[in-house]
Amino acid sequence: MKKLALSLLVVSGLFSSAAFADLNYGLEVGVRSQSGDTDAVGGSTDSQTAMQFGIFGIMPISGPWNLRTGLLYTQRPLIEKVGGVENKIDMNYVDIPVNIMYKFEEYAGVYLGVNLAMNMDKKCGAANCTIGDVASPLIPLTVGASFKFAPNLGLNVYFESAGGKVAVTNNHDLKNYRAVGANLLVTFD
Known part of the structure; x- marks a missing residue:
């Protein structure tokens, strides 16, 4: 709970600053396909569909930047299969994106x-799953694009990759998480 409170404090401080009067902001909600790897001998993983939702803001730096x-x-779920046993792993995070965006158009x-x-x-x-x-904080690399198709509606598509160990299940490492996603944007600019 302390982590969530700190996250809310940081983001609200960014969004409420008078220096960011040109802030574009809104809500986003969508689906993502999460995949990853296991180091278990004879083990494999299956990707899972998950959700992502929250608020976003775009603050001008200079020109198009x-x-x-x-x-x-x-949500970052995954199914791990080891020795005929299937384990559904659910891990949920609060993310604070820190992205540099280049706008071609408004x-x-x-x-x-x-x-x-x-x-x-x-x-x-x-x-019997443990x-x-x-990994917390987990720091995945993200690349994406967003665009509006109506005055207050848009779409955000992205690819996310978190290399290295993410968690340990039954003495097996879960690692190299990847996701592709699409979120609907509702903007208030």
């Missing part, structure tokens, strides 16, 4: 950066 940030609730741009992802909860679906050593 902008800072894209926000506060997002992100309604379209591309961005690159990281998400500062703090783990909020974790669980395993199988009875999960621990969860």
Whole structure:
């Protein structure tokens, strides 16, 4: 809970600053396809569909360059199969994106950066499944594009990659998480 409170404080401080009078902001909600790897001998993973939602803001830096940030609730589930046993792993994070965005037009741009992802909860679906050593903060690299197709509606598409160990389940490392996603944007600029 302390992590969530700190995240809200940081983001609200960014959004309320008088220096960012030209801030474009809104809500986003969408789906993502999450995948990853396991180092278990004979193990494999299956990707899962998850949700992401929250608020975003785009603050001008200079000319077409902008800072894209926000506060997002992100699900990062995965199914791990080891020795005929299937474990559904659920890890949920609060993400603070820190992306540099280049706007081609007022309604379209591309961005690159990281998400500062703090783990909020974790669980395993199988009875004998244990999960621990969860990466928090997790800092995935993100590349994406967003555009408006109506005055207050748009779309954000992205690819996210978190290399290295993300968690340990039953003494097996889950690693190299990747996701592709699409979020509907409702803007208030």
